[in-house]
Amino acid sequence: MDRVNIINSNKSYFSSKHKIDSVMLALLTNRLQIIHFIIFSTERLQYPHMVWLIILGGVISQLYIYILSRWLSSNMGKKGVIGIFDLFGNVFTRIFLFVWLCFMLIKFIIASSYYVYLLHKYLMTQHPKLTLVLVLIISIVYLASKGFANALKFSVIAFVFSIGILLLYILLMFNTFVSIQDIFPLFGNVFNSNFLNSMLLIWGFFSGPECLILIGPYIRSDVNIHKSMFIGNLISIIEYVAFFLGTFIFYGSDFLPYVQHSYINMINFLQFKSIQRIEMITLPVLMVNFTLSLAVILLSSFKAIVYITGSKKIPKETTLTFFMISSIFTFACIFFILKLFTTEIQALFWGNVLLYLSVFTYTSIPAIIFIAILAKSGRVK
Amino acid sequence: MIFRRNSSSSNKKSTSDSVTENLSAETIENLFSNMADFNKINLNTPGGNEYTLHFLKSLINVDQLNLTVILPLLHGNKGSVPLSIGSIEVTEIDTLHKAMENLLTGSILIEDIVQEKYWSIVIPKDLSRSIDTSQQESILYGPNDSFVEQIDQNITLIRRRLPIAQLKCKDFTIGSMSKTKLYLIYIDGLVDSEILITMEEKIRNIDYDVFLNTSDITSFLDDNKNSLFPQYQLSDRPDVIVSALSSGKISLILDGTPFVIAAPITFFELFQSPEDYVHRWLVGSFLRTIRFIAFLITLLLVPAYVAITTYNYEMLSLQSLIIVLTYRSDVPFNPVIEAFLMTLTLEILKEGSLRMPSKIAPSLGVVGGIVIGQAAIDSGIAGPVLVVCIAISGLASFLVPNYLMTNSSKLIQFIFIGLAGLWGSFGIILGLLFLGIHLNSLTSLDRSYIAPLAPFYSKDWKDIIIRSPIQYMKTRPEYLHTQNKNRTSRRKENIK
Numbered sequence: 001m002d003r004v005n006i007i008n009s010n011k012s013y014f015s016s017k018h019k020i021d022s023v024m025l026a027l028l029t030n031r032l033q034i035i036h037f038i039i040f041s042t043e044r045l046q047y048p049h050m051v052w053l054i055i056l057g058g059v060i061s062q063l064y065i066y067i068l069s070r071w072l073s074s075n076m077g078k079k080g081v082i083g084i085f086d087l088f089g090n091v092f093t094r095i096f097l098f099v100w101l102c103f104m105l106i107k108f109i110i111a112s113s114y115y116v117y118l119l120h121k122y123l124m125t126q127h128p129k130l131t132l133v134l135v136l137i138i139s140i141v142y143l144a145s146k147g148f149a150n151a152l153k154f155s156v157i158a159f160v161f162s163i164g165i166l167l168l169y170i171l172l173m174f175n176t177f178v179s180i181q182d183i184f185p186l187f188g189n190v191f192n193s194n195f196l197n198s199m200l201l202i203w204g205f206f207s208g209p210e211c212l213i214l215i216g217p218y219i220r221s222d223v224n225i226h227k228s229m230f231i232g233n234l235i236s237i238i239e240y241v242a243f244f245l246g247t248f249i250f251y252g253s254d255f256l257p258y259v260q261h262s263y264i265n266m267i268n269f270l271q272f273k274s275i276q277r278i279e280m281i282t283l284p285v286l287m288v289n290f291t292l293s294l295a296v297i298l299l300s301s302f303k304a305i306v307y308i309t310g311s312k313k314i315p316k317e318t319t320l321t322f323f324m325i326s327s328i329f330t331f332a333c334i335f336f337i338l339k340l341f342t343t344e345i346q347a348l349f350w351g352n353v354l355l356y357l358s359v360f361t362y363t364s365i366p367a368i369i370f371i372a373i374l375a376k377s378g379r380v381k
Numbered sequence: 382m383i384f385r386r387n388s389s390s391s392n393k394k395s396t397s398d399s400v401t402e403n404l405s406a407e408t409i410e411n412l413f414s415n416m417a418d419f420n421k422i423n424l425n426t427p428g429g430n431e432y433t434l435h436f437l438k439s440l441i442n443v444d445q446l447n448l449t450v451i452l453p454l455l456h457g458n459k460g461s462v463p464l465s466i467g468s469i470e471v472t473e474i475d476t477l478h479k480a481m482e483n484l485l486t487g488s489i490l491i492e493d494i495v496q497e498k499y500w501s502i503v504i505p506k507d508l509s510r511s512i513d514t515s516q517q518e519s520i521l522y523g524p525n526d527s528f529v530e531q532i533d534q535n536i537t538l539i540r541r542r543l544p545i546a547q548l549k550c551k552d553f554t555i556g557s558m559s560k561t562k563l564y565l566i567y568i569d570g571l572v573d574s575e576i577l578i579t580m581e582e583k584i585r586n587i588d589y590d591v592f593l594n595t596s597d598i599t600s601f602l603d604d605n606k607n608s609l610f611p612q613y614q615l616s617d618r619p620d621v622i623v624s625a626l627s628s629g630k631i632s633l634i635l636d637g638t639p640f641v642i643a644a645p646i647t648f649f650e651l652f653q654s655p656e657d658y659v660h661r662w663l664v665g666s667f668l669r670t671i672r673f674i675a676f677l678i679t680l681l682l683v684p685a686y687v688a689i690t691t692y693n694y695e696m697l698s699l700q701s702l703i704i705v706l707t708y709r710s711d712v713p714f715n716p717v718i719e720a721f722l723m724t725l726t727l728e729i730l731k732e733g734s735l736r737m738p739s740k741i742a743p744s745l746g747v748v749g750g751i752v753i754g755q756a757a758i759d760s761g762i763a764g765p766v767l768v769v770c771i772a773i774s775g776l777a778s779f780l781v782p783n784y785l786m787t788n789s790s791k792l793i794q795f796i797f798i799g800l801a802g803l804w805g806s807f808g809i810i811l812g813l814l815f816l817g818i819h820l821n822s823l824t825s826l827d828r829s830y831i832a833p834l835a836p837f838y839s840k841d842w843k844d845i846i847i848r849s850p851i852q853y854m855k856t857r858p859e860y861l862h863t864q865n866k867n868r869t870s871r872r873k874e875n876i877k
Contacts, residue, residue, distance in 0.1 A: 135804075275698070
């Protein structure tokens with residue numbers, strides 16, 4: 001068995017004995033995308049006809065998903081980091097991995113901080129942020145300590161945990177003050193002054209799968225990678241469109257621009273006779289998505305560090321000490337960032353930083369890999 | 382090395398220095414000195430043969446000794462022991478170690494003084510109790526027999542239900558002192574060879590002196606020894622074990638205990654009961670769903686009370702909140718202490734009723750449940766809402782058919798109460814998250830514990846929460862990777 005025990009550091013965190021299947025891959029793609037949606041939310045899109053931009057963004061995202069799936073299906077991609085070495089060569093791989101690692105870690109730190117900020121703002125006002133960061137980091141490290149394969153497999157549990165929230169949103173639509181008229185007009189000029197910002201925001205929603213470039217060795221050989229990732233992205237498109245239209249139906253286009261974090265706030269209005277303030281359950285439940293995404297990023301970064309500092313053939317032994325030091329380092333970074341996360345304006349700033357980073361990484365990483373594959377195949381010919 | 386296959390026992394090292402000596406009547410008598418049940422009989426036959434019979438009277442069947450050994454030897458005139466005793470298997474013994482082992486496991490040792498040879502005949506004393514109804518997994522409709530302590534009788538119970546030549550049984554001996562017999566049972570041509578190899582390897586690595594109970598072996602076989610969840614199914618019902626074997630699982634029978642192991646298992650299988658298949662499929666599915674809900678109630682009801690009364694008052698409607706707070710206002714403890722105290726009391730009552738004689742146990746239930754509960758409310762130690770929550774969660778915990786799981790869920794409940802006291806609803810969700818991560822990484826015999834959820838096997842969902850009609854369950858569980866996937870005889874590859 002390749003289960004990684006945090007107490008027994010001799011076992012590898014990266015054993016690929018147990019591989020993921022198509023369902024896990026689809027849900028993994030979906031869950032990695034969804035955390036950006038929770039952070040950015042849709043209220044900035046302003047008009048109902050922006051739904052077409054979401055669909056357009058989803059379609060373009062399918063193209064990027066196609067590039068990533070081609071990479072993961074290729075012989076090089078199946079080798080994971082070794083495949084990156086084969087693609088870029090020794091020096092360029094280290095540079096590529098280093099840059100990729102920096103972006104991923106910054107994304108990891110800001111996303112964690114943002115979730116803690118949301119948790120503190122909406123639910124745990126009386127608790128110090130330090131405790132919340134610590135709890136989040138412990139959950140991420142606990143999942144990561146189970147090994148890469150188990151962390152990827154956790155996508156199914158994350159989906160099962162959080163899918164119930166979607167059902168609650170559907171219940172919201174049965175409120176008496178909800179008006180279907182508010183989603184009209186569905187057609188309008190999408191190329192307005194806000195087009196670029198909207199497009200960036202939508203592109204940010206779909207980012208996330210770029211941190212999967214190293215998971216090739218963990219995918220079962222019989223999995224149709226493109227089909228799985230395509231379905232994962234499709235689920236994201238459906239979720240985003242449904243939620244976006246849902247916010248218009250619920251708040252109306254006049255009120256929506258004044259709402260902050262509509263994804264979290266909306267559920268506030270769901271009340272039953274026996275139980276109210278459902279967001280006290282849903283907001284902590286969203287942590288599963290963050291734990292999954294951040295554990296995958298942490299393990300990928302950890303793997304990249306091992307290969308950057310070691311050689312291609314014999315990577316440095318992955319030890320518990322090394323793993324714990326990396327985790328403590330990220331914890332310190334998150335705590336530092338949180339110090340700069342006290343006001344709404346600062347939160348908006350860091351949210352924007354995360355958005356631009358996500359847009360940049362999702363655009364550049366598949367593109368670089370695509371160009372490198374083309375260049376390599378050209379050289380081979 | 383403690384483990385060995387019986388067939389190769391002659392090659393193994395002896396357990397004491399004395400057994401390295403030569404095999405002779407004197408050394409045997411020295412070894413078994415100060416043992417009141419050790420007997421020696423000298424026989425001089427009319428044919429001129431001289432025999433000495435050595436045996437432990439407490440371990441052998443004396444009637445059988447007289448009828449099938451002593452009488453034929455006295456009347457036999459054919460020269461050698463095997464020829465004189467034609468009806469039973471006679472084995473020649475050439476080492477002291479082997480002689481000692483046979484004597485200690487219910488054999489007699491015959492010393493042929495004329496030919497200077499030693500022979501062993503197995504005639505163990507029959508100590509088995511009669512086959513009784515299962516006390517742990519009783520069902521209303523269905524077979525009533527259960528396993529007993531005698532390993533061979535247990536094999537008979539299985540073989541009667543599965544009269545096929547493919548039912549294989551490998552024997553092992555574990556425990557350097559207890560020399561306990563262990564049978565590994567599986568259906569050849571059905572079970573995944575990987576599972577079989579993994580299990581055999583695990584058995585070979587067992588290193589301990591005494592094995593008295595099935596749970597003693599499971600702790601050696603567990604993939605994760607620190608997990609709260611059972612990674613093997615224990616059952617004393619032959620129908621449950623036969624069903625597991627026919628699904629493509631393997632089974633372990635240990636001598637001296639009526640509980641048989643089936644492996645691998647999944648988390649969802651712990652909620653299945655043989656009675657599910659007795660009821661109409663809709664009723665069976667309904668009962669199974671109730672068990673899952675009951676499990677969640679066990680884990681979450683009391684922690685939810687603690688969370689609501691500590692941090693998340695807003696979650697209750699005003700009407701409900703007034704009721705809870707009115708009754709809680711007289712309680713001097715905070716909700717966490719209150720919940721801990723009352724849950725602990727319930728656990729003490731449960732443990733007490735388990736250890737007490739069966740005739741007193743119901744009285745303890747009445748005293749505990751009604752008298753202590755009411756007294757706790759009247760004296761202001763606990764609020765009535767909490768007592769109701771604890772009573773419901775206590776009852777719900779017994780709906781899970783697996784008793785090991787019931788106890789695990791109670792411990793998890795305590796952890797959740799603590800988390801709810803620390804962080805309210807966030808604490809409970811955090812506990813569930815950690816539980817999810819743990820279950821996600823857990824394996825039983827290297828197979829995912831949360832299959833068929835992850836990895837996702839769509840066909841296996843016919844018998845997880847919903848119990849489909851048996852006609853629709855044409856395939857064996859996919860997560861077991863059986864060599865033969867189909868249960869119906871129309872398929873070509875099926876076992877004949």
